[in-house]
Amino acid sequence: MISHNVLDQLKAIVGEKNVFADTISVSSYSYDATMLSGTAMATVFPVTTEQTVHLVKYLDSVNIPLVPRGAGTNLSGGTIPMENSVVVNFSRMTKILEIDTENFVAVVEPGLVNFDFQVELEKYGFYYPPDPASYKATTLGGNLGECSGGPRCFKYGVTRDYVLGLEVVLPDGQIIQTGGRNFRSEPGFDLTRILVGSEGTLGFITKIFLRILPKPAAKKTMLAIYNEVEDASQTVADIVAAGIVPTTLEMMDNILINTAEDATGAGLPRDAGALLIIEIDGHEVDMDAQVEIIAEICKKARVREFKIARTVAEVDQLWLARRVVIGSVARRRPSYSLQDVTVPRSMFPSAVKEIVKVRKDYNLDIGILAHAGDGNFHPLVLFDQRNKDEVERVHAVEKHICTMALALGGTVSGEHGIGLLKKHFIEMEFSATAMESFKKIKSAFDPNHRFNPGKIM
Amino acid sequence: MGVLNDVYEMLNTCNKCGFCLTACKTYKTDLREPMSPRGRIQLIKKLADGVIEPDKDYEDAINSCLLCGECAVACPSGVRGNDLVLAARRDLKLRKGGIKPFTKSFALKTLASPSRLEHGFNLFRGVGKGILNRIDGLDYFRGVDVKGMPVAKKPFMDQVPEHITVNNPKKKVAFFVGCFLNHSLDGTAHSVVKVLTKNDCDVIIPKDQVCCGLPQYAYGDFETAKENARKTIESFLKKDIDSVVTACASCGSMLKEEYLKLFADEPNYLPRVKEFCAKVFEFSQFVEEEIELDKSKLKSHTPVKVTYHDPCHMVRHLKITSQPRQVLRSIPRLEFTEMNEANRCCGASGLVQAFYHELSTDITRQKTKNIVDSGAEVVATSCPACMLRIQGGINFAGQKQKVVHVADLLAKAYKSEN
Amino acid sequence: MNKAMAQIKGLIGEGHVVDSVAEMAKFLRGNGKPLAVVFPGSTAEVSGLVKLANELNLKIAVGGQVVESKGLDGGLALVLSRMNKILEIDHANLVATVEPGILHAAFVTKMEEEGLNFPPEPFAVETGSVGGCFAIGDTDSKAFQYMPTRTYLLGYEMVLPTGEVLDIGNKCIKNVSGYDLIHFAVGSRGTLGIFTKLLIKLLPPPEVKYAVLADFASIHKASIAFTTLIKRNIHPTRLNLINATLAKNTFPATEGNLVMVDLEGFKASTELLAEEISSVFKLAGAKNIRIVTNADEYVKIWRAWLSLRGELNTQDVERILDINVGPMKMPPALKALEEITGDLAGYPGIVLEGLLGHIRMLLPTAAEKNQLAGKVNALAMxxxxxxxxxxxxxxxxxxxxxxxxxxxxxxxxxxIRKQFDPKGILAPGASL
Structure with missing residues (x-):
């Protein structure tokens, strides 16, 4: 419980309508998109940097930790409130401060929803490449916190590659600016990079300078359907080896094809072993030659059907299936555990094989979804959280898959972050020296462990 | 807690992915989790699990839902947030005997009883408006344009006979008028009758028809809703009719869909409900599907730019979207233009506009902006609640657009013929 | 001191230590007077040296071929030229593992032979090492297309300032596990630690590489032509200009200022773009516009660019001033700058990277940098x-x-420096 005195102070800082400490509100900020939960003392919505500074300084003075939050769609437990903390909710800081298409820069507040930003950019013929599957709901601040990826990373990179600069409130209440408006990097510690993906453990982002790009002149979306998932994974390896850099190489296996089809009725073949969505973009005159090479590669890998989307509607339909696939598994089983391991691309076929094996060994439904071009897997382990035995097997599978990824030279998190969920696996990935280095970073920024306690380490 | 048990499987299916957040107007406006579909669903689940109490804040979360159904469309797992909220309201009713405080439940009770409703409107018509008009500055009460709100001089059903016949009728159509058209927008009710008679339909307006029961149903009072539903079904089925037409999307969804759910537990009566439901058509659906509109009879002298607002009950419950647009496009000299977010809620949603007026007003403001941006002079729609709400929003914003029913525009095209 | 030298020699072998002043000078930049220049051959040796330095409180600075000696009096200059091996080239994953001392030029040549592309430019074309690329992290002028230098680092092995070995990263291009120490280290100028291995991301090579050169009498007209290209959504790999003074040395045939455009991509679009760029330049009044498609000539041109860039990079820092403005703000910024500097074409040095909005100035020998920087910064802002x-x-x-x-x-x-380097051993000359 939070004391009246603290509550009054918080209200004085952000205003009556931006502080909530009733049971219902507190309970509503106890979760995110994982199965974890915690308990906050209160939720506050700062709407300016100055308010954020005051909140940080005040809460520091009364020894209350702070947990940042946007839309709470993350898949790592990064926004689960720990240790009786106050949730600092940035979702009411939604302004687009500037869109400067001439200089490829946009300045936004952290609570702006990725989708709302894209809609605005669209008016100028521009876009912002990182678009995680949840982009319709996620805030950009949250995207930065977790360093989100999305299906376009193969060619365009992840969130960190589009952040030019930040305004940050440090745990001692000090405001700093890192980077700037320029794309050229600067000598010195790259503070911007260490902050992106730090899940709010080092500082709270209150203003973001982003790089935006003009929409590519041309784009081709292809669909390749396979009888066997192994053939799809061979295609991925071959495309990369051929030196083609698609914007997207997404893979879904039979289980997910079916759940996505249930949700969308997009017309996906229910009996296929796997499918790949392949997208390339660039200059109009370069498209056909690349499509030809890709078609050839698919053919060699025993593709059953190879389609090129002819209309915008066809393209949208393909993407719709991909975007809803994670949620759609609930049609099969009520709960899912979403993994986020990455392996080197050459290990992609081995990883697919291993996951197919795990499916049998643990007797669990596991749908395989992958940003295949990046080697980033999202195996979806399906179960019912009310079934204790199943839950235990799911945890065993989680560990198995992480261990596999590390054994194949990969990582336990490709784009979702560590949060609470992967904390137990992070020591498997990093040496003691690396863990010690992380602690040094944390100590330099937040010696009193005030910001998002318990996350990452 | 039987009600919540019945929907527990669906509660358990919510994976908290949050895809519904953006689909929800109340969340996008307020930006607090309890005002989001995911937030509401998780609260309902926690109540079902006995983790939280149904306190005032819980009631606010549940009662502020617009029931627009947008979350159900956005949910990849097929969870229907609006159905879960409906169950939660039913659960609240069973726990606490209905919504509190008194004024709110009074409003529902009034709607449920034709005599009380009529009494209420008479009062407003006579004394209320006179008083309101004399209060400077009180143009908008809780976001509702009270002075501008039309009130029928006398109820529509007192203005017309029970049977309106034509020569050589092709169909016998019963008109379910609904409370709004009867007491407030009687002009639209006349438009409906005109279009039907111009198309060779006998129109039967059963005088004993009552409120469809949706307002009570939406707030969990299934008993009263059932009582009204039974009265409605019987008053129509005892007439010799081919179809039942309503010009209110909300009544339409209640009559055509929710009655079936409401009587699911009465297998003996259900066949009669089904017989009734099969006869029900929404106005534009009836015009497009059941009669052949003779376009040569439609005339119009002045060009007009029209946009269309999809009422929630049309687009997501009855799933009728193309028919009203077809009707509009068939009117000569009418330039049709789409507005942004045409299918998103206007913020009215039954009593939400009264209980959570600030929220509702913010949502209406977004609708108004989309209308202004579209450049249309006239907004057509298919639901009287939306008509009143949107007109209020437009007036409030100092704009000039007129909101009418699709039936009004169509009827006007017949008028020009005379 | 003798004891220290003995320990050092014991660690890495007498043959790999240089302590005569004359001999040391070959490997040093600046006026510092280190105790010795040492050439470790392995991670273990680097770690041993760092631990020893901690014990004896010696400063350490590192370089691939040449070490900055500022603040290094009595300390150790580590030259990593012996650690110059390519340990692995992994075609399937488009990555390579190298030791930091490998020369940038040698690495790029090898990668080209292997059919791979490593876009970042070197700090100095003759002496720049791959380790230096990442330690300095100076983005090259290709960043608009290829992203900044840091994106090419996927992991590393590093000897920390206290001597422990930090091994981090993997061959995955998508990795958000833990704090991003990988990219954080890029540009840290040896303060965070000493790279001993680098895991580098590579790209498939472009189908063709063309250059478009053009002489502009007016820098301003060239700069406006740049903005015309940007408005037309033409974003070449490099869109650079060197002013008349610098062009005279590098490309003596130039009339006035030289615009250098690099086009790397698919043949079909590159041919189109080369033509379109030429016509934009022609309209802007350029002379001697030539499209270079010959590979040898292309290499020669960009090698000359890199030499010039290297010369400026290794200049006395007091004579270099770098400004960034928005790319489309270049024309008005240059106009305003000219009011401070006088004729830009005749200034000692002006280099533009058009797509990045970057202006580099080589100041006159007598210039007061600090005073000028204040004025120029106000302008840039x-x-x-x-x-x-x-x-x-x-x-x-x-x-x-x-x-x-x-x-x-x-x-x-x-x-942060204190956390990692409590005794303040590493890179005494680097100010961050």
């Missing part, structure tokens, strides 16, 4: 930019009259 680097951050804070923020940044950076 009015065009959405600033003087780059630490100097720029300080000037921006000054301009906002925000001493507190400046203090906040410096104290944070000092905190």
């Amino acid at each position: 009015s065009f959405g930019g600033n003087v780059s680097g630490v100097l720029g951050s300080r000037l921006v804070c000054e301009a906002y009259n925000d001493a507190e923020m400046w203090q906040g940044i410096t104290s944070l950076i000092n905190q």
Whole structure:
């Protein structure tokens, strides 16, 4: 419980309508998109940097930790409130401060929803490449916190590659600016990079300078359907080896094809072993030659059907299936555990094989979804959280898959972050020296462990 | 807690992915989790699990839902947030005997009883408006344009006979008028009758028809809703009719869909409900599907730019979207233009506009902006609640657009013929 | 001292230690007087040297071929030229593992032979090492297309300032596990640790590489032509200009200022773009416009560019001033700059990277850099930019009259340095 005195102070800082400490509100900020939960003392919505500074300084003075939050769609437990903390909710800081298409820069507040930003950019013929599957709901601040990826990373990179600069409130209440408006990097510690993906453990982002790009002149979306998932994974390896850099190489296996089809009725073949969505973009005159090479590669890998989307509607339909696939598994089983391991691309076929094996060994439904071009897997382990035995097997599978990824030279998190969920696996990935280095970073920024306690380490 | 048990499987299916957040107007406006579909669903689940109490804040979360159904469309797992909220309201009713405080439940009770409703409107018509008009500055009460709100001089059903016949009728159509058209927008009710008679339909307006029961149903009072539903079904089925037409999307969804759910537990009566439901058509659906509109009879002298607002009950419950647009496009000299977010809620949603007026007003403001941006002079729609709400929003914003029913525009095209 | 030398020689072998002043000078830049120049051959040796330095409180600075000696009196200059091997080239994953001392030029040549592409440019074309690329992290002018230098680092092995070996990263191009120490280290100028292995991301090579060269009498007209290209959504790999003074040395045939455009991509679109760019330049009044498709000539041209860039990079820092403005703000910024500097074509040096909005100035020998920097920074800020680097951050804070923020940044950076390097051993000359 939070004391009246603290509550009054918080209200004085952000205003009556931006502080909530009733049971219902507190309970509503106890979760995110994982199965974890915690308990906050209160939720506050700062709407300016100055308010954020005051909140940080005040809460520091009364020894209350702070947990940042946007839309709470993350898949790592990064926004689960720990240790009786106050949730600092940035979702009411939604302004687009500037869109400067001439200089490829946009300045936004952290609570702006990725989708709302894209809609605005669209008016100028521009876009912002990182678009995680949840982009319709996620805030950009949250995207930065977790360093989100999305299906376009193969060619365009992840969130960190589009952040030019930040305004940050440090745990001692000090405001700093890192980077700037320029794309050229600067000598010195790259503070911007260490902050992106730090899940709010080092500082709270209150203003973001982003790089935006003009929409590519041309784009081709292809669909390749396979009888066997192994053939799809061979295609991925071959495309990369051929030196083609698609914007997207997404893979879904039979289980997910079916759940996505249930949700969308997009017309996906229910009996296929796997499918790949392949997208390339660039200059109009370069498209056909690349499509030809890709078609050839698919053919060699025993593709059953190879389609090129002819209309915008066809393209949208393909993407719709991909975007809803994670949620759609609930049609099969009520709960899912979403993994986020990455392996080197050459290990992609081995990883697919291993996951197919795990499916049998643990007797669990596991749908395989992958940003295949990046080697980033999202195996979806399906179960019912009310079934204790199943839950235990799911945890065993989680560990198995992480261990596999590390054994194949990969990582336990490709784009979702560590949060609470992967904390137990992070020591498997990093040496003691690396863990010690992380602690040094944390100590330099937040010696009193005030910001998002318990996350990452 | 039987009600919540019945929907527990669906509660358990919510994976908290949050895809519904953006689909929800109340969340996008307020930006607090309890005002989001995911937030509401998780609260309902926690109540079902006995983790939280149904306190005032819980009631606010549940009662502020617009029931627009947008979350159900956005949910990849097929969870229907609006159905879960409906169950939660039913659960609240069973726990606490209905919504509190008194004024709110009074409003529902009034709607449920034709005599009380009529009494209420008479009062407003006579004394209320006179008083309101004399209060400077009180143009908008809780976001509702009270002075501008039309009130029928006398109820529509007192203005017309029970049977309106034509020569050589092709169909016998019963008109379910609904409370709004009867007491407030009687002009639209006349438009409906005109279009039907111009198309060779006998129109039967059963005088004993009552409120469809949706307002009570939406707030969990299934008993009263059932009582009204039974009265409605019987008053129509005892007439010799081919179809039942309503010009209110909300009544339409209640009559055509929710009655079936409401009587699911009465297998003996259900066949009669089904017989009734099969006869029900929404106005534009009836015009497009059941009669052949003779376009040569439609005339119009002045060009007009029209946009269309999809009422929630049309687009997501009855799933009728193309028919009203077809009707509009068939009117000569009418330039049709789409507005942004045409299918998103206007913020009215039954009593939400009264209980959570600030929220509702913010949502209406977004609708108004989309209308202004579209450049249309006239907004057509298919639901009287939306008509009143949107007109209020437009007036409030100092704009000039007129909101009418699709039936009004169509009827006007017949008028020009005379 | 003798004892220290003995220990050092014991660690890495007598043959790999140089301590005569004359001999040392070959490997040093600046006026510092280190105890010795040492050439470790392995991670273990580097670690041993660092631990020893901690014990004896010796400063250490590192270089691939040449070491900055500022602040290094009595310390050790580590030259990593012996650690110059390519340990692995992994075609399937498009990555390579190298030792940091490998020369940039040698690495790029090898990668080209292997059919791979490593876009970042070297700090100095003759002596620049791959380790130096990442330690300095100076983005090249290809960043608009290929992204900044840091994106090419997927992992590393590093000897920390206390001697432990940090091994981090993997061959995955998508990796958000833990704090991003990988990219954080890029540009840290040897303060965070000493790279001993680098895991580098590579790309498939472009189908063709063309250059478009053009002579412009007016820098301003060239700069406006750049903005015309940007408005037409033409974003070449490089879009650079060197002013007349510099062009005279590098490309003696140039009439006035030289515009250098690099086009790397698919043949079909590259051919189209080369033509389109030429016609834009023609309209802007350029002379001697030539499209270079011959590979040898292309290499020669860009090697000359890199030499020039290297010369400027290794100049006395007091003579170099870097400004960033928005790319489309270049024309007005240059106009305003000319009011401060006088004729830009005849200035000792002006280099533009058009797509990045970067202006590099080589100042006259007698210039007062600090005074000029203040003026130039105010100008840059009015065009959405600033003087780059630490100097720029300080000037921006000054301009906002925000001493507190400046203090906040410096104290944070000092905190980090202190955490990793409690005795302050590494890179004494680097100011961050």
